[in-house]
Amino acid sequence: MRDLGNIRAAAPGSTERPAMTGGLADSVFDTASRDPLLAQIARRTDSGDGTWTTVTAIELRDEVVDLAKGLVASGIRPGDRVAIMARTRYEWTVLSCALWAVGAEVVPVYPTSSHEQVEWILRDSGSVAVVVEDEQGVMTVGSVCASLPRLRHVWQLDTGALRALVERGRPVPATTVDSLRRIVLPDSTAVIVYTSGTSGHPRGCALSHRNLASTCDTLLAGWGHTWAPPGEQPATVVFLPFSHVYGLMLQVLCLRGGLLMGHEPDLRADVLAASLLTFRPTYLCAVPFVFEKLYKNVLRAAQQAGRGARFERAVRTAQDYALAMERQRLGTGPGPGFDLKLQHALYDKAVYRKIRAALGGRVCGAVSGGSPLSRELALFYEGIGIYVHDGYGLTETGGGITAQPLGREKSGTVGHPMPGVEVRVAPDGEILVRGPSVFQGYVNDDPGTHAALQDGWLVTGDLGHLDPEGYLSITGRKKDIIVTSGGKSVAPAALEERLRMHPLVHQSVVVGDNRPCVGALITLDPEFVAHWRGALFTPGDAPGREAREANALRQEVARAVAAANTTVSRSESIRVFRVLPEPFDVANGLLTPSMKLRRDAIARRYAVEIDAMYQSASRVPREQRSEELPQWDDSDDVFRRTR
Structure with missing residues (x-):
């Protein structure tokens, strides 16, 4: 060996x-x-x-x-x-x-x-x-x-x-x-x-x-x-x-x-963790879900050890440090101050190096692809010493077409077009691509090929924008745009991404086509729910524990929704939501094999729940509706659904 x-x-x-x-x-x-x-x-x-x-x-x-x-x-x-x-x-x-x-x-x-x-x-x-x-x-x-x-x-x-x-x-x-x-x-x-x-x-x-x-x-x-x-061979x-x-x-x-x-x-979490520990890669290539899951697992372990508050402070310090470093390399700030450097160094010894060790101890960087990585999560990883390059590409482009420019990385974007690749954004926000990696066409589908390749440009179906410095940000899929009955267009990706950042939330799907407001279907992480329940109450608590647990969980999920709403305007915010009894997965036909949401299939499967969600909200008198938190049907028994 x-x-x-x-x-x-x-x-x-x-x-x-x-x-x-x-x-x-x-x-x-x-x-x-x-x-x-x-x-x-x-x-x-x-x-x-x-x-x-x-x-x-x-x-x-x-x-x-x-x-x-x-x-x-x-x-x-x-x-x-x-x-x-x-x-x-x-x-x-x-x-x-x-x-x-x-x-x-x-x-x-x-x-x-x-x-x-x-x-x-x-x-x-x-x-x-x-x-x-x-x-x-x-x-x-x-x-x-x-x-x-x-x-x-x-x-x-x-x-x-x-x-x-x-x-x-x-x-x-x-x-x-x-x-x-x-x-x-x-x-x-x-x-x-x-x-x-x-x-x-x-x-x-x-x-x-x-x-x-x-x-x-x-x-x-x-x-x-x-x-x-x-001097070392790259390994992944x-x-x-x-x-x-x-x-x-x-x-x-x-x-x-x-x-x-x-x-x-x-791909089971324990097996993958063991592989990383024994193989000791120098570079990690994954999708956002893996980075989200790793973060949540570390958070849960810290809470179980009674160090949850310290870990959350360490997270904020990592993000603050990464943000200061980003501003410095982009020429908009002086970099971390003395106090922040000191605090970061202390947490590096106590927290960050343990996370790096769990990945084998040699990871010096990573790349995320498949869907956008949240800026908050990217800043966290940069702050612990693992910069995650968030790139962009499609099947039709043979993989990546953008990358973060070295020394000028900007979290929350997917970087610049790579050398030899041209990217432009159409007036309606659709991203167009031209370059040597663009595919030959669709098999047995000439009309589809002609529709995708227009005047030498690939019409991606993705929405985004280029900032003044040429960084590309992805805002969603054109076909996923939701239009409420009031005519408001909403891109669901940002809301769904922000919801998933909450430890209890496993998956989320934003709905609202031809509805009076935006809603969300949410599934919970069963491992974190079990941990959360154990931390909230001890065995043998007084009668009525289950009702108090359900109320506490409703409030916690409502806080997750409220946090997601801070990233969008009031008219785009989630006003109603429903927790579902099972996750979306490939076996039940609600995820593609590449783990993308089958939105149409989800809408059909949960049509009754979606109707009930909006009907419940409409029965609440206007003067009793909260402007800060979404509505929740009192008949929801969250723990019965997540046991």
Whole structure:
């Protein structure tokens, strides 16, 4: 077992890429030729003690070649599409590189997809083979095979399918793979990534090898030196799904830039925490939910230890310190004063370094993507010594298109357009993008492609604004805008983001289309509710405890709503809300596999609750309505719903 903390850095200059002449698989072969002993991937051992072993660049290349030979022997040809329906694991990386090496196109599929979604993607893409993870995946694909005449192979990872492919390919000479790899062009299609499908069928975005490589190469050239302390090899644990463009971009980034990549397929909080602790990444790539959850877990632990008040003071100090530092680097302030520096130093020893240690102790920075990260949370992480770069990108752009300028970072924005990318904002607030990473088009959907690509610009469907210094801020999705019966347009994202900052709130959906005011559907974090209940009352309290708990929780949720309302005007504020009995998740069809809200499905599922929420508010006499707190139907039994 090699100590991951002492693995040498990649060779100097290894992130500088010449003009791209081939496909993404070339990265594996080029690195193996240039630096064969470079640790490319870390794999967790079977010992159960959290140790990792490394796969060198030349070992990875040899595995890719052996598997590519098996694919050729099985009839996979250039231009064929092969679906991968698996979690984020080592085999995903080897398989995708092998497919690219023979000129095939990868079709990522979320392993949690329904039968209907799997059928649609495999049929729409015309996939000739699919790789599944386990028996459940075989059953899912098997149930829809009758409608997939082009599907020839179903390979199961957990039964040794890749080993069998390697054996099958032994008679195929390695020169065959080399010949196929050399005819892959940068503008050949590399992947067909299907959008989340928040409404209607998902659409397949065709991304070329150049589309995916251009963003990664720009990041490596401009920001790569910040991803690890000097002299150390950058290392990251990839746990985001490769079925999403963000996770896919991270894989390409690691392969092209010589980052040490570890895979974590299990997203349970305790498993992920253990992986971070043992792998000890230098850089963390996640979505806002992960950063929110980490913050809430630390807060809960502090409260359980009787140090909640101190932690909250430490949070405020971190945010104040980060804000002062931001003003200094933007030229609008002198930086932290002596007292703030002293207070920050004290909390760094007592609080902040413990949080950093829980992430492995080597994290020097992070990036958040998928949805906007709240400014308050970004300032907190910067204040504890981990600046979280909040970037912006879409499936249609092959990942990120903006980044924070080094030394001029501004929390609450997604930074500047990256070199080579142009961003403008239309008069109606819609963001338009032009650059080398913009996709080739939607598969089997020419009208949709023409609608998305107008005069060379990608119409993103996102709303935002550019400030005078060129920083882009995202305000929401155009299709998500709520218009009340009074004609007020409300972007729900900011309110929902602010609500989630409260420890008790797990999820929130703002509603109000054709309603007299804005409302919210809220789900609670069951772990924090249990902790909150235990801290509020002790066992054996006097009769009537349950009613007092319910009243206290109503007040606490009302305070969370009131805090969210401070970020918007009075006419945009939440006036009514309802706590729901279950969270939104993929299993109940209320989240997409990439964890985005299915707003239409939520509105249909909870139509009765939404109607009741507004009717309850309308029955309250006007003179009795609070202008500061939203209404709550007295019939809500919160604890019955969250036990």
